[in-house]
């Protein structure tokens with residue numbers, strides 16, 4: 001089913017299909033219904049519920065129906081609001097970072113590394129700063145992997161050093177030097193006060209300072225709340241977001257370090 005068939009508005013009549021303008025779907029096709037949730041710093045009462053509806057109206061949700069309100073701690077209430085928006089989405093104007101490398105099997109990754117690099121490819125991974133959320137980086141690195149895929153430790157031609165949680169940037173740089181890292185994989189899950197952005201910038205600046213251009217490892221960050229288009233701004237080579245699998249990361253390593261190698265700046 002195309003986007004237009006799935007409740008889209010097709011502007012301009014017959015040629016509208018090419019434009020792929022869509023709007024949300026709730027009860028009936030193209031009805032514009034959305035659901036949002038948020039917390040307000042007010043105790044739960046009638047006024048709080050009215051405040052939630054007012055906020056939803058100001059967000060362009062009209063009519064807005066309050067479908068759930070629950071006190072969460074003293075002086076705070078969590079809300080779910082369901083209602084209609086009139087906004088349209090032009091799929092042609094959507095910008096995303098598409099995968100620009102082929103997906104390889106573990107066997108193919110090992111074969112390319114063995115034949116072209118002729119040594120093991122060294123990967124150093126860590127959760128930096130105060131972040132202790134290791135489940136994501138472990139899913140990528142540990143043998144057990146995620147989503148039915150084995151992690152990078154399973155790949156015979158990859159040498160994986162997983163430094164774990166709360167690693168400082170100097171420790172990471174030093175470990176990368178000791179392990180002669182081809183790639184450094186950093187995880188950042190906590191985003192409070194943009195900690196993930198500050199920590200990533202600090203990390204990439206430290207590698208640039210410690211290692212000459214062309215000698216520094218490939219810098220990769222991942223986590224559920226990164227914007228994958230921010231590589232330039234953060235000084236890293238690649239950003240991986242929600243739902244990343246080890247196979248994607250291994251394929252990217254081969255692409256960036258071997259089959260499509262460019263000097264690191």
Ligand code: B12
Nearest residue numbers: 131132133134135136185187190191192222223224243244
């Ligand atoms: C489990 C968990 C914990 C565990 C962590 C245990 C551990 N060893 O990791 C514990 C209980 C310790 C914990 C503590 C805290 N947590 Co917590 N935690 C979670 C929870 C429920 C799940 C995270 C998780 O494991 N996801 C599963 C993994 C597989 O997914 P992922 O991390 O996204 O990883 C995937 C991709 O993002 C990507 N990826 C991730 N990293 C990398 C790296 C690379 C290189 C690559 C390529 C890919 C990649 O690939 C992975 C696989 O697909 C989330 C809520 C949630 N549902 O997400 C909150 C959450 C992350 N925690 C949160 C908070 C606030 C905290 C605490 C501050 C709570 C507190 N007040 O103490 C502390 C902070 C501790 C610290 N110093 O970091 C908030 C963060 C909010 C924010 N805006 O930053 C969340 C979102 C909960 C919430 N809604 O409030 N937490």
